[in-house]
Amino acid sequence: MSEFGTTTPHATPRRRSLKLRTVAALTSVVLLASACGFGGSDEADGSGLQPGDYTIAAAEDVSDSVIVNGHIAPIRAMNITTSVQSEVEKIAVQPGDRVQKDQFLASMNTEQLDRQLAAQERQQANAQAEAAQALEQAQSQLNAHDQSVANGSNQTIRQAQAQVNQAQAAYDAALAAQGGRSATRVADVFSQMAGNLSSHLPGNSSNGTSSGGGQGPKAPSAPAPAAPGGAPAAPGAAPAPGGGQGGMSPDEIAQIAGAEGGGAPMSVDEAYAALQDAKAALAAAQSQAQQERQQLQGQVDSARRQAESAGISESDGTLEYQLQEATLYSPLAGVVTSVDVEEGDIPQGKLLSLADDSSLLIKSEVREADVPNIKQGNRVEFTSTATGDKKFKGRVKRIAPAADQSSAAPAGMPGGMSAGGGGSDSESGSVTFPVEIEVTGDTKGLLLGGTVRAEIITQESADALNVPLDAVYGEEGDKKVLVMATDGDDASSGVVEERKVETGASNDVDIAITGGELKAGDIVINWPDEYSEQIGEKVSISDPRFDPEQVREAKEGKPKETDTESAKKDDKQGEKKDSKKDDNAEAADGGEDK
Known part of the structure; x- marks a missing residue:
């Protein structure tokens, strides 16, 4: 028993190994014979479709x-940044946090901005007050000017108007004087002219009587006073040709009148010219007053614009914008991908990313x-x-x-x-x-x-x-x-x-x-x-x-069926065949042992 007990464990494996080698050899022979056309194949010439030859x-x-x-x-x-150059006061999110639109993210320290904004507001208030005062002064000057013109208290216009009044009075006096003096003298002149004319008529005697014993010619009635620069017209007859013995200019009539009056008063033409000069001076004074009003109105308009600018455009909005930028909100709904600063940092770029x-x-x-x-x-x-x-x-x-x-x-x-x-x-x-x-x-x-x-x-x-x-x-x-x-x-x-x-x-x-x-x-x-x-x-x-x-x-x-599924199927079939072969081999070994 002891001898068989030592040899049995080695004898059985040798017989199994020999049996398996024999089966493998026989299988190889069968496959080789099949490949060479033996075994009753219909395709003796080897033209059968092999794996990969068909689909x-x-x-x-x-x-x-x-x-x-x-x-x-x-x-x-999106990267979240800010234009505020100050310390980060608070960060309310972390990487990976989900945020909603308009959710608070972070805030910056605004103490310095608050001080700057307060100083700016004070300056703006002073500028507004100064602009309002300038507008009030300009409007007051314009109102005073308009009132002086309306009530006649404007000094320049008053003086010019007084000169017009004086010139008008002088002109009226010259006309009146000319009308009174020249009427009598003109009648005498025309009588003298008529006498001279009668002495030269045929049939007249040297004493001035006519040959027919009739009366001498009647003296013409005195002509009406002439307008400045005009000649008096002879009543009942056409005026004598200018420059002849029977015609006189207005200046000549005024000179005759002045000589008879015993003085040298202003002529009508001179009075008329003085009146026109006075009226021109008055028009110039009124025009100057209108120009002064336009200048004053321009000052009022400019002051009003400055006041409006000081009240509406109070500043360029930089500080206000920075104050808004100091509080950061999410512009979208999403996730925080990174936070790049910590509280107390002064950011040089982005604060966080969404x-x-x-x-x-x-x-x-x-x-x-x-x-x-x-x-x-x-x-x-x-x-x-x-x-x-x-x-x-x-x-x-x-x-x-x-x-x-x-x-x-x-x-x-x-x-x-x-x-x-x-x-x-x-x-x-x-x-x-x-x-x-x-x-x-x-x-x-x-x-x-x-x-x-x-x-x-x-x-x-x-x-x-x-x-x-x-x-x-x-x-x-x-x-x-x-x-x-x-x-x-x-x-x-x-x-x-x-x-x-x-x-x-x-x-x-x-x-x-x-x-x-x-x-x-x-x-x-x-x-x-x-x-x-x-x-x-x-x-x-x-x-x-x-x-x-x-x-x-x-x-x-x-x-x-995919190639993978087919391979798995073949593996299972191969495992079954190998298992069956092992069972047959074990059965054969058992028979030999017996």
Whole structure:
């Protein structure tokens, strides 16, 4: 017993190991024989479809996209500053706090501003009082001037009016004097002229009597006094021609009158001229008074404007504005992103920062080659570092028309991706263009400033038949694919046939079939160039993983099994097979032991 007890633990493993090696060797021989065409295969020439040679056409979304990295930003951000150069008196918020619009944020010390404003108000009050006094004085001077003109107490006008009155009296006296003296003298003159004329008439004697014994001529009546500068008219006869013996000027008449009166009074013309001079002096005095009034009125208007300016435009408003700036309120509803000062500090820049996170943006850059493919409104799917595999949605809001040289070939991007997101092949110094993505739908878990990886869908065809891009051949408008036409869903062989198709969205791998002769569940040959000469011939599927159930599911419109799900399924099947082999091996070992 002791001998078997020491050897049994080692003997059994050796037999199991030998058995497993034997099974493995037999399996290898079987597979090698199958690969060489032995074992009754229908395709003795090895032309069967291997894994990767075919695709089961199924309804699936086909899209092309551009992958980018970026960060989350608010729809609006704002730095809070103040023009007040004083100490921070109070800060009422902290980073991360949510604030409402017009909520109190902080305040500054205003003691110095209060003193300056009080001094300014005193100066303004004094200026207003002085302006009011100047206006009152100017108005008083204007009123006094108007009153002096109205009641005749203006000295200049009074003197001028007195001179007019005196000149008028002198003129009236000259006219009166001329009218009394000249009437008698003129009659004598005309009598003398008539006598002289009679002595020269034919038939008259030297003593002045006519030859007919009649009476001599009658003396004409005295003419009426002439106006200043005019000649008296002879009554009953036309006036003698000027300058003749029988005509006299007004000055001559006045001289005769003056000689007879025994003196040399002012002539009518002189009196008239003196009267006109006096009237001109009066008009000048009145004009001067009007000019003085205009000057006084201008002084009143100027004083009134100064008073109004002192009352309305009290100051430039700088101190009042600074006092308003000393108390800071939130201009938006959002979150406090930073507080950059402490109480007691004298800020040199911003005090704090706010962000409106009611809407979120993703700010990123794309490579120049990707710009033509991206359009405003393109659908976007993205994940963030903070939320893991959770997918969020968005849309392209804006694509900058100008390159951002500062963001070319950015360093330190997450995942080793370039800002354009295409891969790691972007060259240093490549040009990128800023792009903004608006987040739509759920935003729970997204953090401001957090990093994201976004997929911009540049084109897509929903629920179209999805086949490999290389499976489609032919010119535009005459696209075709090769299929293995089978008699039933369970068949693993069929005839190679050509089908016409219409294509939609595509990417570097797949293309959407939007119309034509291809149907869901058809087995499409991925490499038409290799099978183009076998159209009409029979081929089979040599892939051991081929599952006819996938054909039926594709025809029924069920979701296509992903490669990951298929791999998991194969792993489970492999585990079951390995477990069964182990059980068989253990059973064989047990039989040998017996």
